[in-house]
Amino acid sequence: MADITAAMVKELRERSGAGMMDCKKALAETGGDIEAAIDWLRAKGLASAGKKAGRTAAEGLVGVAVNGKKGVVVEVNSETDFVAKNDQFQNFVRDVTALALTTGEDDVEALKNAAMPSGKTVGEALTENIATIGENQNLRRMKSLEVANGAVVSYVHNAAAPGMGKIGVLVALEGDAPADKLETLGKQLAMHIAAANPLALTGDDIDPAVIEREAAIAREKNADKIAGKPADIAEKILKGPVDKFRKESALLSQAVVFDGKTPVQDWVASEAKAAGGSVAVKDFVRFQLGEGIEKQQSDFAAEVAAVSGVKQG
Structure with missing residues (x-):
C-alpha cells in the first residue's frame, strides 16, 4: 500500500473540498492516486x-x-504573486499579449520566437526577466478567437492592471446587433463564464472522456439502485445524473448567474431581440491562472499531519 503523506491529504482536501479524514480514507482506498481519490x-x-x-x-x-x-x-x-505585481513583469505580459494578437495562431513556441518592440524575441526577453527579477517564469499557453461578423469581447476578473489578472475570458459573438449592444452583452456573458466555468459551448462538445468519467461515477454512486435491474432500466437511472452534468457544464444550457434560472441560450436570444439584431455565441475561452499546475506545499501540511496522523513527505 502506498504511503499517504500529509502533502497528499492537503492537495486532495483543496481540490475536492472534502473533510480531512475523508481525504485520508479516499487516498488509502485508491492507493494514493489523487485523481482516483477525487472520483471515490x-x-x-x-x-x-x-x-x-x-x-x-x-x-x-x-x-x-x-x-x-x-x-x-x-x-x-x-x-x-510578488513578481506578478512587478512593473517589469506586467509590461512583459502586456507586450506579449499584444504581440500574440498579431500572430494569427495559437502556438506558444512560435510566439517565443516572435520579435518584441525592443528587438529581442519573446524568449530572449523572458530569459532576461528571469535573470533580472531573480525568479523562474514561463510563457505557458495562449488562445485566440475571431469572428467574421460581430465582436470578440474580453473580461478580466481580479485585475492586477488593465487587461491582466487572475482569470481572463474571451467571448466570440456572431451577429448584426449594434456594436455597443454586442459589447454589453459580451461583457455580461464573459462575467458569467468567469463565475460558472463551463467546460464547453454545448453538452455535445464536452470531452467524451469527461462524460465517460461522470458515467462511471454515477454507476458507482447508484450501485444499490441499479443492482438487479434490467439493463435498459439501469441505463435510464444512470442517464439522469450524466444529463444533469452535461446541462450544468455546458455554457448555452447553464442558468445565467444573474438570475440563476434562465438558460444562457434563452437569455442571449432575449437580449438580442431587445437589441434589435441577431446574436449567436460562437465560442469562448476561459483561462484561470495556474489551473492544472501543482502547487508548492506550505506549512499547512504540518497541520494536516498533526490532525490526521499521517507522516509528512
Whole structure:
C-alpha cells in the first residue's frame, strides 16, 4: 500500500473540498492516486464535480487583448504573486499579449520566437526577466478567437492592471446587433463564464472522456439502485445524473448567474431581440491562472499531519 503523506491529504482536501479524514480514507482506498481519490469521494457524495476544476496552482498573470473582431488570452506564470505585481513583469505580459494578437495562431513556441518592440524575441526577453527579477517564469499557453461578423469581447476578473489578472475570458459573438449592444452583452456573458466555468459551448462538445468519467461515477454512486435491474432500466437511472452534468457544464444550457434560472441560450436570444439584431455565441475561452499546475506545499501540511496522523513527505 502506498504511503499517504500529509502533502497528499492537503492537495486532495483543496481540490475536492472534502473533510480531512475523508481525504485520508479516499487516498488509502485508491492507493494514493489523487485523481482516483477525487472520483471515490464524489461517488460517495463527499466532493463536488466543480471543486477540482480551476484550482489556482501557480502565480503570474493572465493577459487579454482585443482588436475588433479578434481577441487573444495569454498566461504567463511566475513563482510568487510578488513578481506578478512587478512593473517589469506586467509590461512583459502586456507586450506579449499584444504581440500574440498579431500572430494569427495559437502556438506558444512560435510566439517565443516572435520579435518584441525592443528587438529581442519573446524568449530572449523572458530569459532576461528571469535573470533580472531573480525568479523562474514561463510563457505557458495562449488562445485566440475571431469572428467574421460581430465582436470578440474580453473580461478580466481580479485585475492586477488593465487587461491582466487572475482569470481572463474571451467571448466570440456572431451577429448584426449594434456594436455597443454586442459589447454589453459580451461583457455580461464573459462575467458569467468567469463565475460558472463551463467546460464547453454545448453538452455535445464536452470531452467524451469527461462524460465517460461522470458515467462511471454515477454507476458507482447508484450501485444499490441499479443492482438487479434490467439493463435498459439501469441505463435510464444512470442517464439522469450524466444529463444533469452535461446541462450544468455546458455554457448555452447553464442558468445565467444573474438570475440563476434562465438558460444562457434563452437569455442571449432575449437580449438580442431587445437589441434589435441577431446574436449567436460562437465560442469562448476561459483561462484561470495556474489551473492544472501543482502547487508548492506550505506549512499547512504540518497541520494536516498533526490532525490526521499521517507522516509528512
